[in-house]
């Protein structure tokens with residue numbers, strides 16, 4: 001928990017120091033009130049006292065109360081400022097760290113947990129700092145000061161106060177013992193609920209189409225009930241605290257007055273008045289002692305919850321990504337667009353089996369190389385190793401003759417135009433989706449137009465209301481699958497990379513658009529290398545080189561016709577897709 005405080009800035013420590021001073025003043029003013037109360041009690045019972053004497057004392061009481069109020073407001077303001085500043089910084093840190101994560105870390109944490117850590121967990125820490133800053137500093141000062149004030153008065157009253165403190169501590173200990181373990185699991189249950197909700201909402205269409213609302217609702221209910229029951233339990237336990245506190249405080253005052261009545265009755269006439277005013281003062285201080293112990297215990301209740309959250313936040317911030325940045329940052333090199341896999345084997349982190357086995361191939365600059373193979377044969381896995389979404393387990397991947405691990409990631413990524421299997425579209429405009437990322441250009445509009453034209457997206461973009469400035473909904477919800485694919489291809493074209501990576505990116509296109517797009521890329525592209533994963537033989541049969549994967553192994557490399565003659569796996573795929581005529585022509 002303490003580690004999280006290193007994210008508090010210097011000037012905020014200044015606010016905390018000022019708050020400390022103000023809290024000392026506040027406690028002093030609060031503890032001054034019973035003194036004036038005592039004076040007023042004595043004045044009331046002393047012959048010859050005037051109303052103005054009492055008003056004078058009352059005026060000081062009022063000033064003390066006002067002073068305490070002003071201090072408390074300023075402390076509250078500083079506490080909120082420090083807490084909000086810390087939360088903002090933590091959110092930034094968690095978000096930046098998340099962006100640097102490789103797929104391995106993303107899978108480890110899960111998206112919903114990362115969102116929860118960025119929101120809910122940081123709010124817990126923010127609340128602790130905002131509320132705790134006042135209580136943490138105030139409670140010990142108030143406790144010590146109030147005890148010093150009552151020490152040495154009547155032993156009967158002191159013993160009663162001590163007894164009340166013991167009862168309070170027992171009550172709070174019972175609550176803490178039952179509640180704290182529950183706090184720890186609340187965060188996990190919230191992760192769980194987020195995950196189920198995300199799954200339901202993102203898959204809403206499938207849920208409806210399969211009439212699976214009840215099934216999904218059951219899943220949601222289960223997660224929701226678990227969280228609700230845990231929250232109910234903790235809230236019920238915590239709700240005992242308020243009436244319990246009132247009972248202890250009122251009971252204490254009652255016993256102090258009852259004892260006082262007994263003591264005053266027994267005392268000599270001359271001592272009665274001073275005993276009476278002592279009783280008034282003592283009961284006020286005793287309540288302050290109880291308040292101080294309650295504040296202290298509140299901290300112990302809030303702390304575990306916030307420290308669980310702080311731990312979860314630090315876990316993200318301190319997690320070292322396995323993909324270490326390299327140092328090579330020369331964007332231009334003697335060769336451009338060359339790619340080589342040397343004895344590459346790969347298994348997913350935590351998995352026991354290899355997904356790729358000893359893969360070797362070389363792609364010359366400007367070539368189009370296609371990967372084909374059954375589903376699950378490792379095509380996407382293989383191309384994910386080029387931009388280092390994962391690192392190879394064995395062997396080397398070389399881009400322009402240099403191991404990808406040696407590149408600065410930014411330099412490596414600037415060489416690559418990656419189009420994912422599932423088109424990724426961001427909310428914004430057509431233009432902001434194409435002119436995207438670091439390579440955003442000033443005179444972008446002509447180049448956006450060219451990229452859109454090459455990606456065969458011109459017709460549909462023109463038909464959109466607003467053209468390049470047409471609004472795109474979150475995740476491209478107002479576009480068709482093929483339109484999304486064409487926009488994400490335009491984004492890669494706009495980047496003008498050395499190497500294109502198309503991970504089954506033409507699958508949602510009709511045959512004609514698929515053919516026109518490949519032709520436009522060949523004719524108007526700047527001679528970049530293309531790595532294409534495809535399911536359709538039609539998409540890849542003109543490639544310079546086709547690499548056939550089977551269960552993570554390269555079982556054939558060559559041109560279409562050559563493979564039709566020599567590679568059994570390719571023959572099988574081809575015969576399932578091409579007509580006899582096309583096969584025999586080959």
Ligand SMILES: Nc1ncnc2c1ncn2[C@@H]1O[C@H](COP(=O)(O)OP(=O)(O)OP(=O)(O)O)[C@@H](O)[C@H]1O
Pocket residue numbers: 107348351355373374375376377378379380381382
């Ligand atoms: N993140 C992951 N963690 C563990 N195993 C994975 C992960 N992603 C894929 N795999 C496994 O790796 C194997 C290869 O998957 P990959 O996605 O590379 O196949 P593919 O040839 O691209 O398939 P498709 O044509 O269906 O997209 C599969 O057996 C899959 O279960």
